[in-house]
Amino acid sequence: MKRKAGAFVGICLAALLLVGCGKSNNSSSSGSNGTTTTKKTDKFQITGDAGSDQYRGVIENGRYRVSKSRGVGVQQDANNMLNLKNFDIGMTDISKKFFSTQSYIFQEGQYLSTSTVEKWLGRQSKDNPDGLNPVDNGNGSNRNPMYVQQIGEQDYMKNNNGKLTLAGMTIGIGMNQKDYYQKQQYGPTFTQSIPHDKMVAQGKADAQKILERVRKIDGVPNNIPIVIAMFEQAPNDSLVGGSFYAYAVSNNGTKLGDWKDLDIKNVVFPATSTNSVPNSNDEHSFENFKDKIQNFFPNLAGVTAQAQYDGNTLKEMNVNVTTQFYSETEIISFTQYVAQAAQSYLPNKIPINIQILGSDGKTQAFLSRNAGEGKFESHILTGN
Amino acid sequence: MKRKAGAFVGICLAALLLVGCGKSNNSSSSGSNGTTTTKKTDKFQITGDAGSDQYRGVIENGRYRVSKSRGVGVQQDANNMLNLKNFDIGMTDISKKFFSTQSYIFQEGQYLSTSTVEKWLGRQSKDNPDGLNPVDNGNGSNRNPMYVQQIGEQDYMKNNNGKLTLAGMTIGIGMNQKDYYQKQQYGPTFTQSIPHDKMVAQGKADAQKILERVRKIDGVPNNIPIVIAMFEQAPNDSLVGGSFYAYAVSNNGTKLGDWKDLDIKNVVFPATSTNSVPNSNDEHSFENFKDKIQNFFPNLAGVTAQAQYDGNTLKEMNVNVTTQFYSETEIISFTQYVAQAAQSYLPNKIPINIQILGSDGKTQAFLSRNAGEGKFESHILTGN
Structure with a gap:
């Protein structure tokens, strides 16, 4: 995992930034070693440099194209923000195995909205048939735990003659090893451990469901690779964040390839x-x-x-x-x-x-x- | 003013650090471009790299040789810590005009103690004959302002066959443009402006007094250059820190050379x-x-x-x-x-x-x- 963003250049990119500002000095005419191939359109611009080992990102009308479910992660990981950090970075790292930083442009998830993600993260019920977590059966000793804690989407785009096209996607799914709950509002917090194999099995089932739902979303082609990455949330009191433990890729339709295990420890x-x-x-x-x-x-x-x-x-x-x-x-x-x-x-x-x-x-x-x-x-x- | 510390190497230095630790890997055997000429003695070691544009510092028995008046600056500049930052960095910058980072080693001031500096910064009185600020004449309309706010010392050493010798010194003197006072404890703060020419004249007189006192201190030779640098404190409510406005050097004895003005603005x-x-x-x-x-x-x-x-x-x-x-x-x-x-x-x-x-x-x-x-x-x- 490389965090150093490196140096960013690119005559094209600097030129994009200069649009609409005749007075500033164009200091980018020397020292460029970028290999940027993007072109300006009225629709989007791109951050960063194609020569870097970091993805370039999408800017629309001078503003970053933020996630359609922006903030859900912050809310879901409020008790251990390191989980969110590792979740985001880890998804990007796994994505690099499939989508090269040279050819693909990173876009924050545009297909799963806040309300969709919140529904999916909820318990299944009459009102919420899409909830991935099991029905509420009370807080007794056989309480159904909350398995799925967060869902993240990253889009990987290609630039086809100035038009950004969705060319790949990574879905991260954060699974709980601990189920936290309160028997009454403002009451003490109880903890239930989720057996590892149970968490893994549940995650695989959820991954399949999510893949099927994502393929049905308008604008998501049937034939782009969708990577599903499974993340184990660290406990709330952990000094480190969680880590990804497996991933699989669907190259087409709703068939998910073999699971590949990871052994990452923080x-x-x-x-x-x-x-x-x-x-x-x-x-x-x-x-x-x-x-x-x-x-x-x-x-x-x-x-x-x-x-x-x-x-x-x-x-x-x-x-x-x-x-x-x-x-x-x-x-x-x-x-x-x-x-x-x-x-x-x-x-x-x-x-x-x-x-x-x-x-x-x-x-x-x-x-x-x-x-x-x-x-x-x-x-x-x-x-x- | 260059803040980037650059890269630090030096086989000798890395070797010094390795003393007493047989187990660690010596990763310094490659890539060295340092020009370190210091030698290990039982007495001192040195931080940094002679090839850098930053001074190397003195370590004694694995511990940094801190200033004898450590903390006085923090206390004097508590209302605008940016003053202290600019004071420290500015003294070092002026010092570089006289003491090259290649030949001289930086040592935090060892000759002015906390109690000495506090006495000098006080008002002159029967109990404090060395006070540089004028006698207390009350807080009426003709109140004698506090002119001198802080005094800093930096020592510049040479390494003579493994023995550190004092080879130069810089004394910074922080002068007030505003005199803050309270008529009663916990009462409101009143402010009196000090005319610029009055501040400068007072500073010159204080510089001469301080030079004479420093030359008398045991261990300060008569023939090493002492640079006196004059700093104008920014007001407490300023968003920036103060800056040095003049300096002069005494090459020998108590004679101070011509004042050289600076025009630094933050x-x-x-x-x-x-x-x-x-x-x-x-x-x-x-x-x-x-x-x-x-x-x-x-x-x-x-x-x-x-x-x-x-x-x-x-x-x-x-x-x-x-x-x-x-x-x-x-x-x-x-x-x-x-x-x-x-x-x-x-x-x-x-x-x-x-x-x-x-x-x-x-x-x-x-x-x-x-x-x-x-x-x-x-x-x-x-x-x-």
Whole structure:
């Protein structure tokens, strides 16, 4: 998973932005290495650069084409916003397996509306026949759990002679491992665990239903690939977000191909007894880094990290260092020191981002290293 | 003023960090282009890289050698922390005119203690004969204002065969343009303006006194250059911090050389009637950028910038963009769009940093361009 957006260029794109503004300097005439092939129409423009490993996005009349179900995710994941973050990024990552960032343009989901998604996420009932969750049978010991927590849609477009055409779609389905409920409003919250195999089976059935419904939506062709990606929501009290555990693709109609399992784990450093890390070498590396960093000032620095594993292989690490600074020169010196310590101690070969935060929680400096690079690049942030 | 810390390497430095940790991987054996000449002693280590345009700092027994008057600045500038930021960075910038980042090592001030600085910043009295501010004559219409608001010290060291030696010093003196006072505790705050020429004259007299006192301090040689830099504090309600307006150097003893005036102005964009900007072209550029950005989402984005001018020449710009995001893909698309708009509209040839903040005030993405570069480099931040 690559978070670094890279550099964005493209004469065409910069030119698009310049439309309607004769006074500004066109600074984009040099240094372009973009391979943008899009053309301006009255209908849409595109963010980003085709040469990047990030998708370009769709702008319509100078405004981003936001999701038709915008905000549903925020609402569904209000108790652990890291779920939403991982859900969005993970869907994009899986999509890259099928839709290359060079050929496809990303569009926020335009076919599932807020009301549709909310209906589907509800319980099945006379009033809501499309509810994917089982009928309400009360809050007794045999309570039917809420299995499906969120549904996301991403559209992958092609530019056919200036006309954006839907060429692929990814549907993410977030499944609960915990069912939270209240017996009365404002009462205490009860928790029911959902067995993993039950969650997986239920998810497969829901995936098939959703695929069939999506194929029927006006504007969704029968013959574009639709990827269905299954996400396991992390518990509300988890320090990490959930992760995708499987995906399947339907190339045509309502037939879904074989399920492919994923073994992605999100973890937090430092490891604890209830929160272990797949690889103890990484744990040692982090602990050494932390020891070196946290005593730099007389006041102790907090050092934590979120990391993602594919199986036992560390894929990326996002480090947060929080301390109290008494001057700008302390920020600069600390950033230099963190860059050295990170290079010496943190695992090689993976992309690492480090944020240095002041005691007010604001980012003071930012360090990053791409996969395969030795050095960290540092930025001291100001004006915050 | 260059804020980008650049990349930090150096086999020697990485090796220093590795002392006492046999298990970690030495990832520094490749890619080194540092020109570090320091050697390890039992006494000190150094942060950073001699090849950088930032000073390296002093580490003692694994801990940063903090200022002997650490925290006094935070206390003195509590009503406008931007003063402190500009004070620290500005002192370093002026120091670079005299002490090259290649040859000199930065050390937080070790010769003026908290108690000394607090005494000097106080009013002159029987109990405090060293107070630089005039005697208390009450809070009537002829009240003696508080002229001196803060005093900072930076030491510039040379490494002589593994021994750090004081080779230069910069003293910053922060002068008030406004004198704030209360007639009774917890009462309303009154303000008295200090005429500019009076402030400058008083500052020159204080500079001479401070130079004489500093030369007498044990460990401060008579023949090292001491730079005295004069800072005008911004008012408490200012959206920008103050700036340095003059400096002079004493190469020997207590004789201070000619004063050299500076014309540094810190401004905020968008400009307002009470807060103008020296160059209207820059104002247009910023407004175009802002217009393009703020309507990207249905919800309006806030777009502001802090910039620094030397005379009428824009030197650098720090942009803050704040908006509400509903998904990670929105953050990515917005960052791409901001990169394009910044390249098209913002002034060329100066270093620009852009922070993209969520509605919770946390940094979500960061873009930067060095002076002379065309493209912005983007980073999507996670794990925050």
